[in-house]
Amino acid sequence: MTITPITPADSGIRVAVSTVIFSQRDGRIVLPLVRRTRDPHEGQWALPGGWVDAAENLDATASRTLAETTGLAPSYLEQLYAFGDIGRSPERVVSIVYWALVREDVARAAEQHNVEWFDVSELPELAFDHTQIVDYALWRLRNKVGYSRIAHGFLPSHFTLADLREVYESILGKRLDPANFRRQVENSGTLIPTDDFRTGSHRPARLYRYNHDVELAERGPLPH
Amino acid sequence: MTITPITPADSGIRVAVSTVIFSQRDGRIVLPLVRRTRDPHEGQWALPGGWVDAAENLDATASRTLAETTGLAPSYLEQLYAFGDIGRSPERVVSIVYWALVREDVARAAEQHNVEWFDVSELPELAFDHTQIVDYALWRLRNKVGYSRIAHGFLPSHFTLADLREVYESILGKRLDPANFRRQVENSGTLIPTDDFRTGSHRPARLYRYNHDVELAERGPLPH
Numbered sequence: 508m509t510i511t512p513i514t515p516a517d518s519g520i521r522v523a524v525s526t527v528i529f530s531q532r533d534g535r536i537v538l539p540l541v542r543r544t545r546d547p548h549e550g551q552w553a554l555p556g557g558w559v560d561a562a563e564n565l566d567a568t569a570s571r572t573l574a575e576t577t578g579l580a581p582s583y584l585e586q587l588y589a590f591g592d593i594g595r596s597p598e599r600v601v602s603i604v605y606w607a608l609v610r611e612d613v614a615r616a617a618e619q620h621n622v623e624w625f626d627v628s629e630l631p632e633l634a635f636d637h638t639q640i641v642d643y644a645l646w647r648l649r650n651k652v653g654y655s656r657i658a659h660g661f662l663p664s665h666f667t668l669a670d671l672r673e674v675y676e677s678i679l680g681k682r683l684d685p686a687n688f689r690r691q692v693e694n695s696g697t698l699i700p701t702d703d704f705r706t707g708s709h710r711p712a713r714l715y716r717y718n719h720d721v722e723l724a725e726r727g728p729l730p731h
Numbered sequence: 732m733t734i735t736p737i738t739p740a741d742s743g744i745r746v747a748v749s750t751v752i753f754s755q756r757d758g759r760i761v762l763p764l765v766r767r768t769r770d771p772h773e774g775q776w777a778l779p780g781g782w783v784d785a786a787e788n789l790d791a792t793a794s795r796t797l798a799e800t801t802g803l804a805p806s807y808l809e810q811l812y813a814f815g816d817i818g819r820s821p822e823r824v825v826s827i828v829y830w831a832l833v834r835e836d837v838a839r840a841a842e843q844h845n846v847e848w849f850d851v852s853e854l855p856e857l858a859f860d861h862t863q864i865v866d867y868a869l870w871r872l873r874n875k876v877g878y879s880r881i882a883h884g885f886l887p888s889h890f891t892l893a894d895l896r897e898v899y900e901s902i903l904g905k906r907l908d909p910a911n912f913r914r915q916v917e918n919s920g921t922l923i924p925t926d927d928f929r930t931g932s933h934r935p936a937r938l939y940r941y942n943h944d945v946e947l948a949e950r951g952p953l954p955h
Contacts, residue, residue, distance in 0.1 A: 518784060519785040522744045522746060522815075540925060559815070561744055561817075561823050562817060565813060565815040565816075565825070569893050586812060588810060588953070589789060590747075591789040591827065592782070593785075593787065601746055601783070601789070601812045601827070603825070631865065631918045643951055643952050645953035727870035728867050728870055728872070729867055
């Protein structure tokens with residue numbers, strides 16, 4: 508037996524894309540939500556997203572709907588999981604969920620009246636199964652920060668080791684020893700020290716930049 | 732702006748499930764393919780799969796189509812990735828791809844005339860984008876074997892350390908030092924030694940079983 512078209516062209520299944528966007532603000536992980544203006548779940552907060560156009564790749568739908576609903580252009584965008592349980596919406600909707608990282612300066616520049624940023628530890632009740640989706644995305648973020656350069660997706664091109672440590676601390680929800688952190692990062696080969704320093708109220712701190720020879724996250728043989 | 736239904740109920744997008752099934756045979760990783768009996772790609776080898784029924788969860792579609800096309804019940808089944816590029820099929824088809832592990836004895840018992848098992852290093856030309864899908868699944872398998880108990884999905888309930896090492900060797904495509912391997916596995920806490928031994932032409936080898944307190948693979952807050 509091979510793949511047989513047992514359903515008509517109109518299968519009654521609709522395909523959407525939603526995106527969980529993480530940014531960092533004041534040492535906390537935050538995400539933007541949009542308020543729904545129609546049923547189902549009118550008035551509730553939901554992840555930004557939209558329907559997949561028949562002539563558009565899934566990654567392109569994610570980028571387009573992100574821009575349309577939030578004005579955001581992420582520094583990292585990856586497919587997370589397809590959520591398709593029959594009870595998750597009145598209609599049958601399969602949502603291909605992406606997750607994205609946005610730098611703090613980019614997030615602040617794109618503030619829109621219809622979008623509100625929430626601390627991930629203080630989320631309101633969300634529409635559909637979006638609470639479960641956010642929980643899964645947070646789990647992926649916390650796992651991935653351990654074995655990839657994913658934390659850099661929150662940072663501008665030049666940053667101090669304290670900036671980077673603060674990102675790790677907000678993702679992992681715990682304090683890290685500064686000396687140990689410095690040693691681990693310097694041994695990882697992922698950062699290149701620059702000759703510039705940030706000066707201010709504290710003693711000058713060296714600025715670092717990414718080593719672009721190292722990928723932000725290993726995606727394997729998927730197209731980039 | 733919130734999620735707005737910009738496409739009619741018939742969006743022209745169909746949703747399918749395909750599954751990459753891995754098993755082990757004679758120290759090699761093998762997978763089953765089915766020969767297509769109709770266009771597109773009539774006569775070519777393809778991954779087993781089928782259309783998602785509107786009243787069926789995605790995981791259920793994966794299990795059902797696996798049983799229908801190959802007769803197989805996997806010991807491990809996980810969603811891999813949603814492939815949905817516009818050019819991958821004459822119609823627009825989004826395939827939610829799963830990957831599964833099947834024990835060698837289960838695979839041999841389920842042999843069907845329409846299914847053929849191939850060494851992953853000697854695959855024929857595949858229909859659609861299934862070659863790319865298999866490449867990605869192999870990459871995920873090789874990554875995951877390093878930080879989870881995924882190798883146990885290939886083995887029966889009781890096995891020797893040599894059995895387990897052979898699975899790792901076939902996944903990673905390289906020989907492992909037996910003494911180092913034994914030490915690492917014994918330190919991991921994932922195996923429980925039994926009082927039974929396998930006897931035969933070699934000296935008796937102790938049989939081990941899984942520690943069921945440790946999950947086969949960490950899936951996070953996704954429903955099980």
